[in-house]
């Protein structure tokens with residue numbers, strides 16, 4: 571294995587991608603405490619919520635209250651999902667400084683998720699991104715269904731490239747390439763990244779793996795080998811997309827940090843404090859958190875550090 575990356579940026583998506591799928595109502599204060607604890611664990615980019623239609627995703631309805639009450643320490647970034655101009659207006663009103671716009675590489679998923687075709691989503695996002703930039707907001711882009719679509723099956727990597735390039739053309743500082751339903755496998759991931767890298771530098775790409783079929787960490791290694799150094803993950807492995815049937819949680823942040831520590835790759839995250847952050851949200855859920863590292867801690871009673879690479 572040849573990996574030249576020595577530092578990884580983790581974009582923590584638990585409070586948004588994680589919680590959006592939960593059916594039980596989680597008190598706003600619990601979300602605020604969870605995000606605060608994630609920051610205490612060393613995460614510097616934490617997706618704090620979504621200004622989407624509250625009828626479509628009720629769990630995100632309190633995003634403005636959550637955002638207003640989280641610590642705004644220097645160096646912290648709290649992107650919030652914005653699907654259209656109405657969402658951007660809500661973000662501006664709330665004082666948000668960083669947004670994420672989201673579209674997909676497959677038409678049917680996009681229609682079900684945001685009620686727009688891919689082209690319509692770009693017509694919608696062009697003025698949103700322009701206004702956000704005029705307001706000096708940072709704009710991140712997502713391309714969903716990059717490794718497969720729950721409705722259409724295979725997705726051509728060329729389509730992933732086209733959609734990613736269009737997001738960058740709108741002024742996104744980074745595109746997060748999403749395996750929304752967790753179907754990707756390492757060689758496929760390297761194939762898609764190889765095509766993206768023909769046009770887009772690795773510094774503008776992030777990978778967003780869901781662990782539905784247990785391939786998220788293997789896919790992360792495959793992406794690290796290709797020079798990708800930004801990964802989305804969700805504490806405890808919370809998550810899924812309400813419009814992607816069968817999609818389960820994101821790659822667990824603890825599992826990712828454990829893997830990185832074992833390879834002496836710095837993420838700035840304190841694993842023990844991260845486990846504490848997951849235990850802030852766990853009591854509010856109606857199921858156990860699926861993250862493997864977290865489950866191992868629960869069974870053994872204490873977090874365990876990976877062996878230093880020198881000992882392996």
Ligand code: HMG
Nearest residue numbers: 621622623626653656657683684685712714715748750811
């Ligand atoms: P629509 O029904 O087509 O919207 O929904 P519309 O423009 O026709 O408006 C209908 C009504 O909604 C109007 O109200 C609007 O004001 C209101 P009325 O006049 O009828 O009273 N409305 C809004 N209200 C609040 N906030 C808004 C908003 N926009 C319109 N922003 C819409 C279109 C995009 C809003 C809807 O489809 C939606 O909210 N979708 C969100 C879906 C979502 O959140 N999905 C999960 C996140 S994506 C994901 O998880 C994937 C990701 O993790 C990456 C990966 O894994 O691949 C990012």
Ligand code: MG
Nearest residue numbers: 587748750811
């Ligand atoms: Mg997702």
